[in-house]
Amino acid sequence: MQNIVLLEDVYKIYTMGEVNVMALNGVTLTIKKGEFVAIMGASGSGKSTMMNILGCLDTPSRGKFFLEDVEVSRFSKNELAEIRNTKLGFVFQNFNLLSRTTVLENVELPLIYSKKASKKDIERIYQIMRILGLEGLEKHYPNQLSGGQQQRVAIVRAIINNPTLLLADEPTGNLDSATSAEVMKVFQDLNHDMGITIVLVTHETDIARYTRRVVVLKDGKVLSDTPSQSSATPAVQTPREIAS
Ligand SMILES: Nc1ncnc2c1ncn2[C@@H]1O[C@H](COP(=O)(O)OP(=O)(O)OP(=O)(O)O)[C@@H](O)[C@H]1O
Numbered sequence: 608m609q610n611i612v613l614l615e616d617v618y619k620i621y622t623m624g625e626v627n628v629m630a631l632n633g634v635t636l637t638i639k640k641g642e643f644v645a646i647m648g649a650s651g652s653g654k655s656t657m658m659n660i661l662g663c664l665d666t667p668s669r670g671k672f673f674l675e676d677v678e679v680s681r682f683s684k685n686e687l688a689e690i691r692n693t694k695l696g697f698v699f700q701n702f703n704l705l706s707r708t709t710v711l712e713n714v715e716l717p718l719i720y721s722k723k724a725s726k727k728d729i730e731r732i733y734q735i736m737r738i739l740g741l742e743g744l745e746k747h748y749p750n751q752l753s754g755g756q757q758q759r760v761a762i763v764r765a766i767i768n769n770p771t772l773l774l775a776d777e778p779t780g781n782l783d784s785a786t787s788a789e790v791m792k793v794f795q796d797l798n799h800d801m802g803i804t805i806v807l808v809t810h811e812t813d814i815a816r817y818t819r820r821v822v823v824l825k826d827g828k829v830l831s832d833t834p835s836q837s838s839a840t841p842a843v844q845t846p847r848e849i850a851s
């Protein structure tokens with residue numbers, strides 16, 4: 608199957624005055640199309656550093672990063688921005704929705720960066736929002752929604768451009784356990800029914816169970832890489848009808 612991600616002996620070294628911090632210490636990792644991967648590991652093990660590289664927000668100090676077989680590790684800032692806008696979707700712990708902007712406008716944003724949202728795009732937004740249980744909330748403002756609803760809006764925004772890779776850093780970190788389960792089921796559906804490739808950082812084993820593969824980092828290295836102990840129930844919704 609097609610490689611979405613190939614990290615080849617990646618190092619990231621931060622220099623702080625006299626001290627060098629080896630945040631990634633020779634990571635090699637392949638992620639194929641359709642995978643759903645959890646990145647775990649203690650605080651400081653390099654999870655966010657790795658996500659920043661996968662998200663084209665930062666580049667390795669040494670080693671190579673290929674996204675869909677294209678080496679992006681030597682791309683310029685502008686080229687990386689282009690990749691972020693066209694190939695990647697991001698979901699964050701604190702949702703990162705614009706507060707003075709309606710749900711619909713928040714979700715349209717990535718489309719507007721890459722081109723103008725067409726009538727067909729808007730129809731697609733409404734369709735995905737309906738599937739994710741957000742119907743009728745299009746004209747609301749983020750602070751009128753629950754945490755789980757806000758995170759689902761952020762997920763719609765992240766997938767609206769049909770990203771090659773969806774990245775989520777602690778997406779359930781600000782949610783209670785019931786809402787976390789709800790949001791994780793949404794990720795499962797996106798992966799299972801729409802075939803979206805997802806990489807998700809979490810501290811919690813219960814959250815990692817929703818994925819299919821768990822990569823544990825320790826001191827900037829891959830400590831283990833195993834199938835997940837998925838005891839979580841399979842997807843409940845069946846969003847098969849999404850047009851792209
Ligand atoms: N911008 C930076 N400058 C200097 N050091 C950094 C920087 N970012 C991260 N580090 C260091 O690199 C190491 C890895 O950090 P990273 O943020 O990737 O860890 P993490 O696994 O995401 O941790 P957490 O679970 O706390 O989010 C840590 O030692 C951290 O202090």
Ligand SMILES: [Mg+2]
Pocket residue numbers: 654655656
């Ligand atoms: Mg982190």
